[in-house]
Amino acid sequence: xxxxxxxxxxxxxxxxxxxxxxxxxxxxxxxxxxxxxxxxxxxxxxxxxxxxxxxxxxxxxxxxxxxxxxxxxxxxxxxxxxxxxxxxxxxxxxxxxxxxxxxxxxxxxxxxxxxxxxxxxxxxxxxxxxxxxxxxxxxxxxxxxxxxxxxxxxxxxxxxxxxxxxxxxxxxxxxxxxxxxxxxxxxxx
Amino acid sequence: xxxxxxxxxxxxxxxxxxxxxxxxxxxxxxxxxxxxxxxxxxxxxxxxxxxxxxxxxxxxxxxxxxxxxxxxxxxxxxxxxxxxxxxxxxxxxxxxxxxxxxxxxxxxxxxxxxxxxxxxxxxxxxxxxxxxxxxxxxxxxxxxxxxxxxxxxxxxxxxxxxxxxxxxxxxxxxxxxxxxxxxxxxxxxxxxxxxxxxxxxxxxxxxxxxxxxxxxxxxxxxxxxxxxxxxxxxxxxxxxxxxxxxxxxxxxxxxxxxxxxxxxxxxxxxxxxxxxxxxxxxxxxxxxxxxxxxxxxxxxxxxxxxxxxxxxxxxxxxxxxxxxxxxxxxxxxxxxxxxxxxxxxxxxxxxxxxxxxxxxxxxxxxxxxxxxxxxxxxxxxxxxxxxxxxxxxxxxxxxxxxxxxxxxxxxxxxxxxxxxxxxxxxxxxxxxxxxxxxxxxxxxxxxxxxxxxxxxxxxxxxxxxxxxxxxxxxxxxxxxxxxxxxxxxxxxxxxxxxxxxxxxxxxxxxxxxxxxxxxxxxxxxxxxxxxxxxxxxxxxxxxxxxxxxxxxxxxxxxxxxxxxxxxxxxxxxxxxxxxxxxxxxxxxxxxxxxxxxxxxxxxxxxxxxxxxxxxxxxxxxxxxxxxxxxxxxxxxxxxxxxxxxxxxxxxxxxxxxxxxxxxxxxxxxxxxxxxxxxxxxxxxxxxxxxxxxxxxxxxxxxxxx
Numbered sequence: 001x002x003x004x005x006x007x008x009x010x011x012x013x014x015x016x017x018x019x020x021x022x023x024x025x026x027x028x029x030x031x032x033x034x035x036x037x038x039x040x041x042x043x044x045x046x047x048x049x050x051x052x053x054x055x056x057x058x059x060x061x062x063x064x065x066x067x068x069x070x071x072x073x074x075x076x077x078x079x080x081x082x083x084x085x086x087x088x089x090x091x092x093x094x095x096x097x098x099x100x101x102x103x104x105x106x107x108x109x110x111x112x113x114x115x116x117x118x119x120x121x122x123x124x125x126x127x128x129x130x131x132x133x134x135x136x137x138x139x140x141x142x143x144x145x146x147x148x149x150x151x152x153x154x155x156x157x158x159x160x161x162x163x164x165x166x167x168x169x170x171x172x173x174x175x176x177x178x179x180x181x182x183x184x185x186x187x188x189x
Numbered sequence: 190x191x192x193x194x195x196x197x198x199x200x201x202x203x204x205x206x207x208x209x210x211x212x213x214x215x216x217x218x219x220x221x222x223x224x225x226x227x228x229x230x231x232x233x234x235x236x237x238x239x240x241x242x243x244x245x246x247x248x249x250x251x252x253x254x255x256x257x258x259x260x261x262x263x264x265x266x267x268x269x270x271x272x273x274x275x276x277x278x279x280x281x282x283x284x285x286x287x288x289x290x291x292x293x294x295x296x297x298x299x300x301x302x303x304x305x306x307x308x309x310x311x312x313x314x315x316x317x318x319x320x321x322x323x324x325x326x327x328x329x330x331x332x333x334x335x336x337x338x339x340x341x342x343x344x345x346x347x348x349x350x351x352x353x354x355x356x357x358x359x360x361x362x363x364x365x366x367x368x369x370x371x372x373x374x375x376x377x378x379x380x381x382x383x384x385x386x387x388x389x390x391x392x393x394x395x396x397x398x399x400x401x402x403x404x405x406x407x408x409x410x411x412x413x414x415x416x417x418x419x420x421x422x423x424x425x426x427x428x429x430x431x432x433x434x435x436x437x438x439x440x441x442x443x444x445x446x447x448x449x450x451x452x453x454x455x456x457x458x459x460x461x462x463x464x465x466x467x468x469x470x471x472x473x474x475x476x477x478x479x480x481x482x483x484x485x486x487x488x489x490x491x492x493x494x495x496x497x498x499x500x501x502x503x504x505x506x507x508x509x510x511x512x513x514x515x516x517x518x519x520x521x522x523x524x525x526x527x528x529x530x531x532x533x534x535x536x537x538x539x540x541x542x543x544x545x546x547x548x549x550x551x552x553x554x555x556x557x558x559x560x561x562x563x564x565x566x567x568x569x570x571x572x573x574x575x576x577x578x579x580x581x582x583x584x585x586x587x588x589x590x591x592x593x594x595x596x597x598x599x600x601x602x603x604x605x606x607x608x609x610x611x612x613x614x615x616x617x618x619x620x621x622x623x624x625x626x627x628x629x630x631x632x633x634x635x636x637x638x639x640x641x642x643x644x645x646x647x648x649x650x651x652x653x654x655x656x657x658x659x660x661x662x663x664x665x666x667x668x669x670x671x672x673x674x675x676x677x678x679x680x681x682x683x684x685x686x687x688x689x690x691x692x693x694x695x696x697x698x699x700x701x702x703x704x705x706x707x708x709x710x711x712x713x714x715x716x717x718x719x720x721x722x723x724x725x726x727x728x729x730x731x732x733x734x735x736x737x738x739x740x741x742x743x744x745x746x747x748x749x750x751x752x753x754x755x756x757x758x759x760x761x762x763x764x765x766x767x768x769x770x771x772x773x774x775x776x777x778x779x780x781x782x783x784x785x786x787x788x789x790x791x792x793x794x795x796x797x798x799x800x801x802x803x804x805x806x807x808x809x810x811x812x813x814x815x816x817x818x819x820x821x822x823x824x825x826x827x828x829x830x831x832x833x834x835x836x837x838x839x840x841x842x843x844x845x846x847x848x849x850x851x852x853x854x855x856x857x858x859x860x861x862x863x864x865x866x867x868x869x870x871x872x873x874x875x876x877x878x879x880x881x882x883x884x885x886x887x888x889x890x891x892x893x894x
Binding site (some may be wrong): 002072107111168170172 | 227
């Protein structure tokens with residue numbers, strides 16, 4: 001039995017290795033980026049121990065997405081902020097990673113577009129344009145770290161959080177509408 | 190390949206289970222996991238397709254190479270694949286159709302209208318409540334605006350209670366709370382947004398607020414227009430909860446409506462995902478079944494292929510081919526029966542081989558015996574074709590080839606007319622009409638030119654169901670006959686010696702006495718006659734005595750006293766006795782080995798031979814006698830040859846018999862005695878004519894003891 005198992009493992013080891021490699025590739029494989037989010041006007045404000053960042057975005061909300069919002073599908077955007085230490089010798093080291101969300105949602109009963117900004121504040125707008133204009137501005141995203149006067153960079157990324165979409169939309173990988181992502185925006189701290 | 194397909198089957202089942210679980214319970218597996226799962230399934234399907242393609246290619250190659258069992262495997266694979274593909278395809282098509290229609294049926298227009306109606310109803314209710322509170326609020330604001338500052342609280346509280354409003358708060362433009370009136374005694378009102386206050390300061394502004402998705406509040410802002418134009422502008426904020434029964438209903442309708450809308454929006458995605466999943470499941474099932482069909486087909490066909498291969502091996506004579514056991518089903522029974530048959534065949538073959546070996550041994554034994562037989566043995570069929578013969582038969586019939594198989598007997602025998610009588614006898618015997626022929630034998634005295642032989646031929650018929658064969662036993666009894674003749678002569682000589690020698694002496698004495706007594710009494714003339722007559726008697730008696738003595742010598746049993754003899758020295762010694770030794774030449778090889786013999790007898794042999802040669806050379810102008818002494822392997826050869834008149838062909842075959850001589854004088858016993866002495870020394874003697882003239886006598890002795 002042991003011998004059979006060993007022979008079996010020996011025979012299938014090659015297949016197992018290939019499967020593991022493919023799994024790793026699939027997990028690591030970045031989503032097809034449409035780069036529909038453009039980060040601009042990034043301002044980093046320093047106050048004593050806390051830093052604040054604000055930036056504007058350009059997001060291409062096409063008719064399908066607007067329709068989805070009006071159908072009550074909430075759109076949550078994930079803002080990922082990383083403070084990294086750049087070194088010529090060593091690999092980039094992440095000093096801080098902070099994730100924030102802002103969201104737009106249409107409340108059917110009250111016929112308002114509710115915005116929850118990155119700090120958790122809620123705003124309601126009667127018209128979608130007002131609501132969209134609101135979410136395009138991210139303000140007062142706070143972060144703090146011990147600044148050792150090192151060569152730190154700030155990496156910023158905004159993406160539509162597909163995990164908060166309804167499941168059918170999540171798993172429909174053929175629909176590229178929901179692949180909204182920004183390039184990595186890099187800024188010197 | 191077996192391991193790969195087994196692994197593939199396990200992976201396929203695992204993936205199918207995961208996929209089914211992911212579809213049935215979306216919370217269980219995240220979208221990323223589902224993506225990996227889908228990727229794995231697609232990868233696995235591709236692997237299966239490659240695996241099956243490789244299998245098909247290998248199978249077709251096997252069929253092309255006509256490997257045993259490949260055609261059966263191909264047929265089984267096609268059958269299994271068809272059995273799998275057809276029902277699965279039907280189920281798939283039905284399922285896809287059913288699935289599509291089911292998803293479409295969820296989004297009925299009536300349901301959507303009803304939900305929209307419910308939602309609108311909720312909205313209208315809230316709008317009515319909003320209008321109601323707007324009127325009430327405007328009334329309170331008007332009253333407060335016309336009241337004095339110290340009366341504001343009482344008016345606010347009275348009207349609030351009167352209109353059944355939960356909270357009423359008066360703010361100034363700077364968000365400062367001026368007055369608060371609430372059903373809750375310890376209400377600490379929250380500060381509204383600046384935007385709300387600004388809007389409320391200009392005109393009526395109402396908002397519907399939702400707290401934790403459970404309660405709905407109506408919050409309105411109404412500007413208070415004071416009679417004192419110089420005073421600060423105040424804003425009245427009223428908060429009124431919507432009755433829970435209405436709020437719950439409205440919220441639940443909203444929730445269902447939202448879900449419905451989301452589903453409506455994502456129905457295409459739903460269809461795609463379900464159809465994709467179903468397709469993956471179908472492909473997994475289908476390809477797994479096709480892959481498994483290879484294993485199953487090989488499992489079915491491999492025992493049969495093994496049987497076919499084993500049969501081929503057996504046909505080549507390899508009876509040790511045993512097929513491994515294959516379970517207890519019919520194929521297992523077939524294989525066991527096959528193995529049993531193979532074992533029996535092997536046993537039978539082994540026995541047959543043993544029999545063949547025994548037969549071979551017997552045949553070899555018989556051949557050895559036949560080969561070493563001095564008697565010739567020939568087996569012929571009824572067409573007188575030789576089927577078997579031994580070397581002696583070939584030699585006896587003076588055939589060049591030892592093997593005479595499949596040759597007509599007449600071709601062999603008629604080459605030498607000496608054996609014609611033999612063939613005639615055989616032909617007569619075989620072609621005769623007698624049934625149940627019996628064994629016959631006949632002695633033939635064959636003579637041609639100088640050759641004379643006595644042959645005994647025995648014919649024995651051997652009959653079996655198919656044919657009759659004849660065994661001819663040919664025995665050259667010339668020497669036996671000669672020996673018998675020698676023996677007969679010996680007996681005659683002994684009798685002569687005994688019967689004649691005895692009366693000779695009285696005859697001689699009587700003749701001498703007659704001469705002695707009557708010679709003086711007769712006249713001279715008669716006396717002379719008497720003397721001549723008696724002398725004749727005495728001389729003839731002496732001659733008879735000599736002849737009888739020679740016969741006696743021939744007939745007398747010889748007493749051989751063997752000792753070591755150097756033949757070359759003996760020859761030298763004898764030659765010295767002859768004055769004529771000038772005509773004798775000797776040629777001796779060096780280191781002639783000694784022989785073990787009776788020296789006196791050998792001396793007699795040499796003397797007899799030299800005297801015979803002298804007699805033959807009397808009328809020859811240049812007489813020569815050559816003596817050669819040669820050493821052979823374990824033998825010594827003595828050759829005496831002359832250039833005399835030679836021996837006539839008529840008698841050379843019988844020259845060693847008594848009374849056979851070419852000389853005018855002599856008894857003809859010399860060579861007979863020589864022959865006898867040589868035979869007594871286990872030697873060989875041969876006499877032959879030299880081609881031109883002369884005779885050569887060759888004597889061979891064994892060297893050593």
